[in-house]
Amino acid sequence: AQSVTQLGSHVSVSEGALVLLRCNYSSSVPPYLFWYVQYPNQGLQLLLKYTSAATLVKGINGFEAEFKKSETSFHLTKPSAHMSDAAEYFCAVSETGGAQKLVFGQGTRLTINP
């Protein structure tokens, strides 16, 4: 069974600083990996996804993530944080192929300090 672990339930960075949100996965088959963002009282918006193509994936709002099989990681980064990035971020995994459900990590709340 797949699982995802997000290291750090809360991350706080200064505006303009690097954002790094950590995600490690466990899967018995090549996984599909996703990052979703949830703004307060809103739904889940897809930031980016890895589906076995390029290991460095670029998403919306300047975010990107790198799939590292040797480290079973899929960390999310953004070079320069903006106040509007404050939200809850979820890493998720699904098995390749077919109609496969997502398994979410516990989420990381990102706070941006002015």
Add this chain to the structure above:
Amino acid sequence: AAGVIQSPRHLIKEKRETATLKCYPIPRHDTVYWYQQGPGQDPQFLISFYEKMQSDKGSIPDRFSAQQFSDYHSELNMSSLELGDSALYFCASSSYGISGNTIYFGEGSWLTVV
């Protein structure tokens, strides 16, 4: 582009009452998923349907049932409501042939049980 539509957006019910949530997937998506997100929690998979047949089942209570209709919309029925059922309920949809296993989420339905 059309998104996943959920209704109602907010619902208040008393204990032991019944609630029904509706979901209209993105056009031509053949798979629907239901997730439950408790306060401060990550989304938990409840159930999914592929081409109107149940395809997977997660931590859905026996008091809950769901189905997907011929027009691909889905309904989640919740009976004998408990205070602990208060949560944000997400519907999501996908189509492997269209979105490559990417799952798109609706804005969610807030259920409050009092």
